[in-house]
Amino acid sequence: MMRGSLALFTRGLRVDCRRWPMHLLRFLLVGAFLFFLFVAWANSRLEIGTAPGLMFFSLISYTNFVFITLAGTSFFTSSITEEKEEQTLGLLKMAGVSAVGILLGKLGPRLINALLLLAIQYPFVQLAVTLGGILPRQIQATYITLAGYIVLMSGMGLFCSVVAARTRSAVALMHTIIWMPLLLQLLLWITRSSGGTGPLMQAAQDRVGWVSIWSVVGRLQSVMMIGFSGGAVGIQFYAHLVGGAAAFLLAWLCFERFTRQPHTPGPERGGRLLRVRGGLRLRALPMALFVVIPGLAIVFLAFSWFRGDLQNGFDSVPHEWVLWESIGLAALVPLGVLLVSVLSPGSRRGAIGGCWPGVLAPAWKDLNFVSGGAIGLAFRMTLYSLITAMLVFLIDFSGASWSWTTLGGWMLGIGILAGTMELASNIGRGFRTEIQWQTLPGLMLLPRSVAALGWSKVLGGILALIPVGIFTAIGASLFFTSVWESLSSPFDSSNPETAVFVMMIPLQMGLHLILFVELSAFFALTVRWGYVALAFISSFFLYVVGSWGMAMVMMIVGMRTRGGPGGTLILSQLTTIVVLSTMIVVTYFGIGRKLRHLAGQS
Amino acid sequence: MNDPTPTGNPAIEAMSPDPSSGMLPGDAVAIDVRDLNHSFKNHQALHQVNFQVMPRSLHGFVGPNGAGKTTALKLICTLLQPQSGSVQVFGKDVLKDTKAVRQQIGFMPDHFSMYRQMTVTEYLDFFAAAYGLAVADRRTVIGDVLALTDMDGRADSPINGLSRGMQQRVGLARVLINDPDLLLLDEPASGLDPRARIELMEILRALRQMGKTIFISSHILSELAELCDSVTIIDRGRVKYTGRMRRLLEQNTESSMYRLTIAEPQERFEERLLGLDEVDSVTRVEETLEYRVTCSSQITSANVLLAAVLNLEVPLESFQKDLRHLNEAFMDLTEQGVR
Numbered sequence: 001m002m003r004g005s006l007a008l009f010t011r012g013l014r015v016d017c018r019r020w021p022m023h024l025l026r027f028l029l030v031g032a033f034l035f036f037l038f039v040a041w042a043n044s045r046l047e048i049g050t051a052p053g054l055m056f057f058s059l060i061s062y063t064n065f066v067f068i069t070l071a072g073t074s075f076f077t078s079s080i081t082e083e084k085e086e087q088t089l090g091l092l093k094m095a096g097v098s099a100v101g102i103l104l105g106k107l108g109p110r111l112i113n114a115l116l117l118l119a120i121q122y123p124f125v126q127l128a129v130t131l132g133g134i135l136p137r138q139i140q141a142t143y144i145t146l147a148g149y150i151v152l153m154s155g156m157g158l159f160c161s162v163v164a165a166r167t168r169s170a171v172a173l174m175h176t177i178i179w180m181p182l183l184l185q186l187l188l189w190i191t192r193s194s195g196g197t198g199p200l201m202q203a204a205q206d207r208v209g210w211v212s213i214w215s216v217v218g219r220l221q222s223v224m225m226i227g228f229s230g231g232a233v234g235i236q237f238y239a240h241l242v243g244g245a246a247a248f249l250l251a252w253l254c255f256e257r258f259t260r261q262p263h264t265p266g267p268e269r270g271g272r273l274l275r276v277r278g279g280l281r282l283r284a285l286p287m288a289l290f291v292v293i294p295g296l297a298i299v300f301l302a303f304s305w306f307r308g309d310l311q312n313g314f315d316s317v318p319h320e321w322v323l324w325e326s327i328g329l330a331a332l333v334p335l336g337v338l339l340v341s342v343l344s345p346g347s348r349r350g351a352i353g354g355c356w357p358g359v360l361a362p363a364w365k366d367l368n369f370v371s372g373g374a375i376g377l378a379f380r381m382t383l384y385s386l387i388t389a390m391l392v393f394l395i396d397f398s399g400a401s402w403s404w405t406t407l408g409g410w411m412l413g414i415g416i417l418a419g420t421m422e423l424a425s426n427i428g429r430g431f432r433t434e435i436q437w438q439t440l441p442g443l444m445l446l447p448r449s450v451a452a453l454g455w456s457k458v459l460g461g462i463l464a465l466i467p468v469g470i471f472t473a474i475g476a477s478l479f480f481t482s483v484w485e486s487l488s489s490p491f492d493s494s495n496p497e498t499a500v501f502v503m504m505i506p507l508q509m510g511l512h513l514i515l516f517v518e519l520s521a522f523f524a525l526t527v528r529w530g531y532v533a534l535a536f537i538s539s540f541f542l543y544v545v546g547s548w549g550m551a552m553v554m555m556i557v558g559m560r561t562r563g564g565p566g567g568t569l570i571l572s573q574l575t576t577i578v579v580l581s582t583m584i585v586v587t588y589f590g591i592g593r594k595l596r597h598l599a600g601q602s
Numbered sequence: 603m604n605d606p607t608p609t610g611n612p613a614i615e616a617m618s619p620d621p622s623s624g625m626l627p628g629d630a631v632a633i634d635v636r637d638l639n640h641s642f643k644n645h646q647a648l649h650q651v652n653f654q655v656m657p658r659s660l661h662g663f664v665g666p667n668g669a670g671k672t673t674a675l676k677l678i679c680t681l682l683q684p685q686s687g688s689v690q691v692f693g694k695d696v697l698k699d700t701k702a703v704r705q706q707i708g709f710m711p712d713h714f715s716m717y718r719q720m721t722v723t724e725y726l727d728f729f730a731a732a733y734g735l736a737v738a739d740r741r742t743v744i745g746d747v748l749a750l751t752d753m754d755g756r757a758d759s760p761i762n763g764l765s766r767g768m769q770q771r772v773g774l775a776r777v778l779i780n781d782p783d784l785l786l787l788d789e790p791a792s793g794l795d796p797r798a799r800i801e802l803m804e805i806l807r808a809l810r811q812m813g814k815t816i817f818i819s820s821h822i823l824s825e826l827a828e829l830c831d832s833v834t835i836i837d838r839g840r841v842k843y844t845g846r847m848r849r850l851l852e853q854n855t856e857s858s859m860y861r862l863t864i865a866e867p868q869e870r871f872e873e874r875l876l877g878l879d880e881v882d883s884v885t886r887v888e889e890t891l892e893y894r895v896t897c898s899s900q901i902t903s904a905n906v907l908l909a910a911v912l913n914l915e916v917p918l919e920s921f922q923k924d925l926r927h928l929n930e931a932f933m934d935l936t937e938q939g940v941r
Contacts, residue, residue, distance in 0.1 A: 352723055352727050352737070352740055352741050352744055353727065353737040353740060353741065354724070354727060355724070355727045355728045355730075355731035355732075356731060357731045357734060357735075357736075357737075358731070358732070358734045359732075360731075361728055361729075361731040361732035362732070364728070364731070365717065365728055369717065369719050369720065437715065437716070437717070437718065438711070438713050438715035439715045439716065439717055440715075441681055441709070441711055441715060442709075442711075442715060442716075442729075442776070444681065445679060445680065445681065445704055445707075445709055446704065446729075446732050446733065447701045447702075447704040447705050447733070448701075448732075599681050600676055600681045600682040602711075602713075602715070
């Protein structure tokens with residue numbers, strides 16, 4: 001067992017050393033640390049805050065946390081699935097390597113790499129002590145916390161990798177598992193911050209302690225507090241060690257069960273439902289929505305009118321009806337899609353003429369076969385309807401005062417975040433699958449320009465955002481009044497600098513989102529997995545350096561030249577916009593160049 | 603440039619296929635490759651490559667692994683851009699008229715690159731739509747290509763569930779969807795069982811009869827010899843031969859071989875044959891009545907040898923010139939060694 005395991009271990013270390021994305025990640029991490037050092041120095045120059053060491057170390061710690069969470073989901077989840085996808089797992093078994101040998105041999109190098117990445121930082125972050133505001137014991141406790149988190153992530157990633165057939169499924173499963181506690185924490189925070197006194201509020205208060213045992217953020221917060229007197233090893237570390245070991249054990253127990261059948265390489269059609277049904281018609285979704293949404297609205301309005309609730313305007317409509325409307329939507333949309341699909345003529349699978357003509361054909365393909373088609377859209381409609389219902393439930397029934405604006409704000413925020421992630425994932429996957437299944441040459445040989453093909457694929461990804469688009473639009477319309485107020489107030493003020501500054505914020509955010517999506521597409525053409533995480537980290541790094549760094553530089557320059565920060569903030573923001581725009585243009589042409597190169601290579 | 607005869611390049615003219623074969627007035631050469639060079643980093647994949655493919659011909663493209671076949675195919679089909687030299691398809695330059703060239707070609711790569719999550723019809727419908735065919739035309743064209751490739755019974759099957767041979771047929775159907783004049787097939791028979799291979803060759807014959815120009819790269823030399831009108835042999839990025847297939851198989855500088863069969867056994871027949879002035883050696887094919895006769899020099903014509911054999915007064919059943927196998931020509935022209 002040991003010989004096979006060691007062979008795998010050595011090979012794993014060598015392969016990881018040759019992977020350039022790993023070096024890019026390390027480079028980004030080093031770049032981030034240098035930047036944080038600059039921020040701490042700039043803060044001390046500007047006399048913002050009193051503990052530059054604490055600030056420097058906090059930034060490093062939370063970056064490490066985000067880094068481990070994002071990179072860990074891709075890094076550990078491919079350990080076994082990559083062997084499944086390359087159909088080499090059977091060969092390893094035939095070579096006499098036991099299940100535990102394979103698991104140790106595959107996970108070991110990755111875990112060592114991740115821990116080494118953490119360990120190498122340790123001597124350098126001692127600098128924070130000399131900057132002031134942090135003690136060596138706090139640094140020790142932080143790194144132990146993060147090491148425990150890596151162990152937990154590696155164990156869970158391995159389990160997902162064993163259970164899933166493909167890396168993509170493993171990453172999805174891993175995300176579901178790790179976001180659940182975070183979502184739970186978020187929900188608890190919402191209920192606590194809403195100030196309610198309902199039974200849910202009490203239940204939330206009771207659960208906070210239990211959840212915080214597992215919480216890395218909670219542990220980091222307590223470690224960073226001035227006057228921290230706890231031990232270097234907290235209960236979170238032990239909990240994560242036990243969790244990681246349990247996940248490893250579970251992966252071992254499940255190994256034979258989930259690797260017995262050889263993996264058949266080939267793209268998925270878009271979920272089990274599609275395979276069972278054989279493909280539901282895409283046009284069924286708008287038809288179903290066209291019937292379901294007005295239908296539900298009419299029912300509720302009629303009922304409201306019958307009860308006399310509408311006499312005092314829209315605000316007097318009982319808000320719990322939103323809950324029932326959302327639940328109704330969640331249940332009826334998939335049902336409507338199914339019914340329309342079955343009842344509409346020519347619903348036979350693969351009927352000729354279904355594909356959109358000309359340059360729109362790749363958009364049709366990606367929408368149907370990458371983003372899940374009608375079933376995928378209906379599923380997402382259900383998901384976002386349930387999220388709305390959950391928000392209403394939490395805001396209303398936690399005992400807090402009800403507000404349409406609060407609901408709209410949450411919906412808008414969640415919608416923008418989820419929509420961006422969905423778009424990056426859809427577009428990235430659209431390109432990745434072409435590389436993975438070597439279908440790019442066929443696509444590139446169509447008598448269209450590379451730009452037209454690329455934009456068509458982007459369109460496919462955008463169209464899959466219909467559910468989150470509806471969700472965000474509803475949120476925006478509910479939030480409209482306060483948004484309008486916040487946008488219009490700067491224009492009313494006598495200070496034109498403020499108006500320009502406010503105007504630039506959404507532009508800068510929009511550009512940043514575009515860059516994130518573009519980077520996802522670019523990295524999808526470059527790395528096998530983890531392209532969304534890599535894009536997130538890269539664009540976050542660029543954004544932080546671009547906006548924050550420029551702001552710092554300009555403020556220092558402003559202080560030296562004019563005696564205060566003043567309008568230099570606008571100049572710094574303008575510089576950030578120029579930098580982001582340049583990056584967008586460079587990445588755009590980089591994608592085209594990469595596509596041409598890959599088509600010639602495959 | 604459209605006229606294939608006066609190239610001005612002696613290397614091409616010496617090796618060019620017979621221009622009269624398959625050419626109609628106003629026809630452009632299907633593929634015209636001139637002084638083509640291409641390299642990847644430090645590796646020179648193609649070195650001064652020249653060859654032409656006549657329209658409506660079936661042209662084989664043969665070479666050992668790593669000879670540069672796939673690179674040449676990708677340059678012709680516009681997936682790669684020539685670094686120096688030129689490639690023209692039906693008189694259109696692949697660099698300048700890329701879109702027009704793409705409309706006229708269908709390229710099938712050597713790997714099974716398909717959207718395997720689709721059904722056969724969905725797959726073909728996607729490409730038909732992408733080429734801009736109207737819905738009514740799509741129905742007709744898809745029906746036709748499915749019938750041609752004998753896949754009409756599996757139109758609704760997911761591609762993932764099809765055998766390798768069937769997937770290759772779907773790939774061929776996809777290539778035909780835009781009714782291209784030139785088909786570029788990279789190892790279409792690799793990985794197929796004998797039946798699937800033979801059936802594929804039958805489809806190619808049918809396509810050639812329909813007036814398509816087919817440029818096929820393959821390792822299965824015996825089938826290429828039967829199928830192709832002309833051939834280009836490439837080795838280590840250099841063209842070793844390009845021209846008519848028959849001329850390649852007849853080429854032998856040192857000796858000519860003939861095959862003759864007699865109707866009934868004759869005593870000391872081998873010795874009598876060896877006694878002829880024209881004959882250098884005789885081999886009997888196992889225990890049959892067939893003999894292989896090697897003549898010492900090219901000067902001996904078939905008629906002279908036949909007259910000499912008839913003078914021996916034996917009942918002759920058949921007499922024919924024995925062509926070399928393509929394998930032999932291939933081995934003679936290419937160098938040994940792993941690429």
